[in-house]
Amino acid sequence: MADMSSVPSSPPPDSGRSTPVVEIRDLVRSFGEHRAVDGLSLEVREGESVGLLGPNGAGKTTTLRVLSTVCAPTSGLVRVFGMDPVRDARAIRARIGVVPQEVALYDALTARENLAFFGRLYGIRGGELRARIDRALEQSSLQDRADARVSTYSGGMKRRLNIVAALMHAPRLLFLDEPTVGLDPQSRNHVFELVERLIASGTTLLYTTHQLGEVERLCQRIVILDHGRMLAQGTLAELARGAARVGVRSLRVEASSRIDEAALLLRARGVPFVMEDAAPSLEDIFLTLTGRALRDEG
Amino acid sequence: MRDAWILARKDLALFLRDRTGLLLSLALPIFLATIFGFAMAGMGDSSQRRVKFLVEDLDQSDVSAALVAELEASTSLRVERVQDSRRKVADGDAASALLIPHGFAADFGTDHAVSLKLYRDPGQIVEQQVVMGSLVPALARAFGASMSRELVRRGLAAFDFPVRGRPQAERVLEDAWASIRTLAAEHSTAGDGASSARFDFSKAVPAFFGLESEDVIGSGKAAHRSAMQSHAVSGTAVMMLLFGLAACGATLLQERDDGTLQRLQLSPASGVSILLGKMIYTGIAGIMQLVVLFSYGALVFDIPVLRDPIALAVHSLAVVCAATGLGLLLAIVCRTRKQLEGLSTLVILVMSALGGSWFPLIATPDWFQKLGHFTLNAWAMDGYQAILWYGKGVAGIWIPVVVLMGIGAVTIVIAVAGWRRRFEVGT
Numbered sequence: 001m002a003d004m005s006s007v008p009s010s011p012p013p014d015s016g017r018s019t020p021v022v023e024i025r026d027l028v029r030s031f032g033e034h035r036a037v038d039g040l041s042l043e044v045r046e047g048e049s050v051g052l053l054g055p056n057g058a059g060k061t062t063t064l065r066v067l068s069t070v071c072a073p074t075s076g077l078v079r080v081f082g083m084d085p086v087r088d089a090r091a092i093r094a095r096i097g098v099v100p101q102e103v104a105l106y107d108a109l110t111a112r113e114n115l116a117f118f119g120r121l122y123g124i125r126g127g128e129l130r131a132r133i134d135r136a137l138e139q140s141s142l143q144d145r146a147d148a149r150v151s152t153y154s155g156g157m158k159r160r161l162n163i164v165a166a167l168m169h170a171p172r173l174l175f176l177d178e179p180t181v182g183l184d185p186q187s188r189n190h191v192f193e194l195v196e197r198l199i200a201s202g203t204t205l206l207y208t209t210h211q212l213g214e215v216e217r218l219c220q221r222i223v224i225l226d227h228g229r230m231l232a233q234g235t236l237a238e239l240a241r242g243a244a245r246v247g248v249r250s251l252r253v254e255a256s257s258r259i260d261e262a263a264l265l266l267r268a269r270g271v272p273f274v275m276e277d278a279a280p281s282l283e284d285i286f287l288t289l290t291g292r293a294l295r296d297e298g
Numbered sequence: 299m300r301d302a303w304i305l306a307r308k309d310l311a312l313f314l315r316d317r318t319g320l321l322l323s324l325a326l327p328i329f330l331a332t333i334f335g336f337a338m339a340g341m342g343d344s345s346q347r348r349v350k351f352l353v354e355d356l357d358q359s360d361v362s363a364a365l366v367a368e369l370e371a372s373t374s375l376r377v378e379r380v381q382d383s384r385r386k387v388a389d390g391d392a393a394s395a396l397l398i399p400h401g402f403a404a405d406f407g408t409d410h411a412v413s414l415k416l417y418r419d420p421g422q423i424v425e426q427q428v429v430m431g432s433l434v435p436a437l438a439r440a441f442g443a444s445m446s447r448e449l450v451r452r453g454l455a456a457f458d459f460p461v462r463g464r465p466q467a468e469r470v471l472e473d474a475w476a477s478i479r480t481l482a483a484e485h486s487t488a489g490d491g492a493s494s495a496r497f498d499f500s501k502a503v504p505a506f507f508g509l510e511s512e513d514v515i516g517s518g519k520a521a522h523r524s525a526m527q528s529h530a531v532s533g534t535a536v537m538m539l540l541f542g543l544a545a546c547g548a549t550l551l552q553e554r555d556d557g558t559l560q561r562l563q564l565s566p567a568s569g570v571s572i573l574l575g576k577m578i579y580t581g582i583a584g585i586m587q588l589v590v591l592f593s594y595g596a597l598v599f600d601i602p603v604l605r606d607p608i609a610l611a612v613h614s615l616a617v618v619c620a621a622t623g624l625g626l627l628l629a630i631v632c633r634t635r636k637q638l639e640g641l642s643t644l645v646i647l648v649m650s651a652l653g654g655s656w657f658p659l660i661a662t663p664d665w666f667q668k669l670g671h672f673t674l675n676a677w678a679m680d681g682y683q684a685i686l687w688y689g690k691g692v693a694g695i696w697i698p699v700v701v702l703m704g705i706g707a708v709t710i711v712i713a714v715a716g717w718r719r720r721f722e723v724g725t
Contacts, residue, residue: 100557104556121565
């Protein structure tokens, strides 16, 4: 268990654009000898959409689990809406939404029944509940199949319902853990549009994925993790600018007409090089930072 | 054929790696065969099982003391001297009781002799046979000589030849009785159909000794059938309840596997609420199961479920409480649904066999009955038999109810502790 006793639990501050919704300082979460998160510090401000990128075992899901009160930090300071996830777990849970990696719905219930159940868990009743169910069904484009059992749904329909089930209580902070795994392009696009609407409405987002394109499209800020540590963070442009500092460097040939000549010279000298016309992509940056070796979980 | 063999080898490899499957197909039958073997062996073995027999001696004479001493010497009976023996049999304290009335010795052998009373519970037919098998010889040993002499005296008196006061005639009677005893002893030692002869003898002799039998609950074979049906319905209800509630407990593991448990844990609902919700669901499912099965028993077998509905409801709630606790405990102890399936099948079948869900414990050896009462099935069956057969109310079933509630409380406390350790968030 974390030694959080010296950190006072404060009430949630007023929301403002500059208020940190998530505050992490020197977070360590160990499982036995293994440090899944190792000295992570991070702030997420209200209304921000932040992408957590990292290979398998980087510590993304553990970080989300700590923030969503599922597991306690081993050490370090963690605040969500200014509250301590250990001591104020229930208050935090009432304000956050979590879209789990796997579809977590009751197959034998209909979409409407699932949504009603999750809504009631958050104390929503009566007309308000019905209105929110209708809105969730509309957001997920499932109005026509609202009264069919979830077991009869396609993978994409289940994914959409999985997301809107986490929105029933209109959370101010949403954690999405690889929400598009296994989806076809149309369903993925639908999820992106849904997430974009949430961002536009001011919901704070923490998004984990392996799909770099998703982060580029949806996240204002990107955090790259590996071995439980933060390797880099910033906007895509900032990461690209900072790429040289972390190993990706570019060689600019002033006279563009002599670029082939320069290439010949390098080749003659046996210097390996890559000739590209554009700035490094996020994937280049990611692979450069985290390496190209396969990461098998287990 | 080659393909079939390749497929069969694959299935065999999977089977041998499935520890649950191996447990169910190999270990469980061994367990059950062991239980049945010991139970069945003891059913006909009086050295392993002495039938409780109540004696109420209101006469307190030398004659009645001689009879009681003969009964106490029996290797098949465990004699207990009591008062109010009829009520005790009616309450199910014992299968039968002998009342030796006031004036039995004084009037013995006279025309107005007072009869011995044998109170019987016809639901326990095996016990009745054991009792008669010991009672009749005891009566013969205690009163045989006097009874036969008295009969001869009466016969001779009818021919105007009173024996009393004629020493020679008395001596002839004594010699005749001694010869009969010797003959009977030689017949028994020779083993030529002794047991069947004794059986017939035991049926005929009670009337000869003036023994009056009274079934204090129901009457005769119909009553015995009704008792067996009550037992069958209750036994099945308890066993299937355990299976049903273990399956309800398994939904906890299913929710974990489906990810919905974590979703619940991420809601404002507390961990205890989640577990309590499971308990309420499990309990209601159990009550529904019992209501359906007992209603069926009432309709088809005429089981008297409405004799004392309050007692039946109280006892059923206690049974459901204990079974719910056990079901949840099994679900929390097991790591996977497959493990739970194997363990719950093993535990429930063994408990059902030991606890009398399949056959009445009363027919098993004493040690088996004691062992059986380490299971909740035995206490559940005690209560149901008390209500449905002996017609007891709430006051008459408080011991099984308290034991079952205790089992429920202990298993629920352990289940909650296990839940907190394994499933509670923030750890």
